[in-house]
Amino acid sequence: xTRVVTLVSLLAxxxxxxxxxxxxxxxxxxxxxxxxxxxxxxxxxxxxRIHAPVYCPGWMPDPLDGEIGGxxxxxxxxxxxxxxxxxxxxFERGSGELHVNLRGYPGRxxxxxxxxxxxxxxxxxxxxxxxxxxxxxxxxxxxTVNQGADQWHVLLAWHRGRSxxxxxxxxxxxxxxxxxVADLKRMLRxxxxxxxxx
Amino acid sequence: MRYTRRGLxxxxxxxxxxxxxxxxxxxxxxxxxxxxxxLGLPPExxxxxxxxxxxxxxxxxxxxLHHQLVTARVRASDLVSAQHELEEALADLxxxxxxxxxxxxxxxxxxxxxxxxxxxAAWAKHAPFDRRAGKHALLPAIRFPSDPxxxxxxxxxxxxxxxxxxxxxxxxxxxRLFDELDVFEPTxxxxxxxxxxxxxxxxxxxxxxxxxxxxxxxxxxxxxELFLGFTSTQRANLGPGRIANLxxxxxxxxxxxxxxxxxxxxxxHIFEDLEAWYLNFDFQQRVDTTFRPGLRARRDAQTVAxxxxxxxxTNEVERDFRRRGRIGHSSxxxxxxxxxxxxxxxDGTVYRKGTAIPQRADFNTLDNxxxxxxxxVDREPSAGVHFVVFNPSSDDFHRxxxxxxxxxxxxxxxxxxxxxxxxxxxxxxxxxxxxxFLVPPRQHRSFPLxxx
Numbered sequence: 001x002t003r004v005v006t007l008v009s010l011l012a013x014x015x016x017x018x019x020x021x022x023x024x025x026x027x028x029x030x031x032x033x034x035x036x037x038x039x040x041x042x043x044x045x046x047x048x049r050i051h052a053p054v055y056c057p058g059w060m061p062d063p064l065d066g067e068i069g070g071x072x073x074x075x076x077x078x079x080x081x082x083x084x085x086x087x088x089x090x091f092e093r094g095s096g097e098l099h100v101n102l103r104g105y106p107g108r109x110x111x112x113x114x115x116x117x118x119x120x121x122x123x124x125x126x127x128x129x130x131x132x133x134x135x136x137x138x139x140x141x142x143x144t145v146n147q148g149a150d151q152w153h154v155l156l157a158w159h160r161g162r163s164x165x166x167x168x169x170x171x172x173x174x175x176x177x178x179x180x181v182a183d184l185k186r187m188l189r190x191x192x193x194x195x196x197x198x
Numbered sequence: 199m200r201y202t203r204r205g206l207x208x209x210x211x212x213x214x215x216x217x218x219x220x221x222x223x224x225x226x227x228x229x230x231x232x233x234x235x236x237l238g239l240p241p242e243x244x245x246x247x248x249x250x251x252x253x254x255x256x257x258x259x260x261x262x263l264h265h266q267l268v269t270a271r272v273r274a275s276d277l278v279s280a281q282h283e284l285e286e287a288l289a290d291l292x293x294x295x296x297x298x299x300x301x302x303x304x305x306x307x308x309x310x311x312x313x314x315x316x317x318x319a320a321w322a323k324h325a326p327f328d329r330r331a332g333k334h335a336l337l338p339a340i341r342f343p344s345d346p347x348x349x350x351x352x353x354x355x356x357x358x359x360x361x362x363x364x365x366x367x368x369x370x371x372x373x374r375l376f377d378e379l380d381v382f383e384p385t386x387x388x389x390x391x392x393x394x395x396x397x398x399x400x401x402x403x404x405x406x407x408x409x410x411x412x413x414x415x416x417x418x419x420x421x422x423e424l425f426l427g428f429t430s431t432q433r434a435n436l437g438p439g440r441i442a443n444l445x446x447x448x449x450x451x452x453x454x455x456x457x458x459x460x461x462x463x464x465x466x467h468i469f470e471d472l473e474a475w476y477l478n479f480d481f482q483q484r485v486d487t488t489f490r491p492g493l494r495a496r497r498d499a500q501t502v503a504x505x506x507x508x509x510x511x512t513n514e515v516e517r518d519f520r521r522r523g524r525i526g527h528s529s530x531x532x533x534x535x536x537x538x539x540x541x542x543x544x545d546g547t548v549y550r551k552g553t554a555i556p557q558r559a560d561f562n563t564l565d566n567x568x569x570x571x572x573x574x575v576d577r578e579p580s581a582g583v584h585f586v587v588f589n590p591s592s593d594d595f596h597r598x599x600x601x602x603x604x605x606x607x608x609x610x611x612x613x614x615x616x617x618x619x620x621x622x623x624x625x626x627x628x629x630x631x632x633x634x635f636l637v638p639p640r641q642h643r644s645f646p647l648x649x650x
Contacts, residue, residue, distance in 0.1 A: 130417075176411075176414075
């Protein structure tokens, strides 16, 4: 009985510490909650559609809900090469904007190229690496200058198998760069892999 | 420390002159560089001996840490008495502080409203004339193509620039000239700082921006001299010695006249959108737009060579634009800011082809847009620059600034949309205020022409 009480107390203490630190992954020995996909069915359909694993978010900044086809999902795009772009956006005049994109490029690891800002030249879609973020078994590179739907976003990109994945968020009011990086780290920790079912 | 208080502060200027606000952090975050002793007072007010360091093998001038610029209107009605009072106060400061960054640099500059309202007859007779431009050497400020339509063209009568490594010295200078004298009524107080991390430490702009929590602060390179990341006080980038004097290059007729030894000063305040700069332009694009399209620079380099041998002329600026669709800030300005041929100054100094003419004294700021103004200012810190530059005339400055917008000295106007990315740097800048001033020689720094 005593052992049970002690275990419960330790668990409570661990949970308390986690809450105080604001970092669910911080502290050795802390019991980590397993990330849970926010919309298992929707992301499963996407994985099945492209015949490749996709990353499903288990947390997004409020009010974004990660639901493909939901009210905040503004982009749901799959290209002929099976690469995908899933975007979520919330906007309120005077309050600001939240915009998150998730991408995957099955079967390729090279950073794609996008139309440049002036002239006809093409430039890397993700550029200016600013170090790495490591969490959830993922070693992601932070890119600060990005193109297309990721313009003015901070973007995390990483490899899994022979594929490239990316997660980005717009730096816009009410968030600053620092806030966006914090959001991205939290989203990265919450990702789960959803594999295709044949 | 976090400075995020938003509020509109007005009230008397007296307190603001000595107040430090966020700039107190400059003294906490930086140590004063070692400085040479003063060599005596030159006839010019605007010259200050600066230490030279080498960064990436390139000679760089180390500007004073603290800057304060106070604009004012003339309160005194008896100009001759005011002239004596002000000169006495300035002489007092000269005696107390060596005219070096370790001491105090004081530059008193006068605007057109002073000359035209207060000493109109003498001004009509002695105003230096820019022979090259066919106009007066001191002209009203203008808005440039990339300026917003609401850029304020100011009408201040006088501006006093105080520069020192010591905040106490700057405060003492401001107190002596504006508190203890009753000849001026301040119209704005502008404060800021300069200083790079040339010894490898985190630079002052980076630390100040982080302290103030301005958007994009995290993205400034750790050792950057300026918020926008590149070193701008390279020796080759700044005019040497007396080159920016009114008379040196013969642009004006000031030689031997009342204003011999004087210069022209342009002052503007510019907001800088750091997030737009660092999130929309990758390193190569920042190099392209700051220096020259296609220029090769070591990855993450901050000090990029700008010596006479690398000067870009008008044809090259046009060619770069046709090929790459953009212009560089430095390369476009160089088409007017560098000497086209060897030139002999009146004191026998030879200035070689490719030598820079403007002498810049700009400084980073967190003012929004000023530290103090009579109608109040927003105290939410905002990244920007108080741009201060000495040129031989208003027209010379205007030529440089127009070139920055693609209006080249041969009359070519490159088709650049205001604020377009092809203009690079300009697309993240927002100029709020501009004014031109005349800096008399030290001998006539106090209420010039009043004695006539």
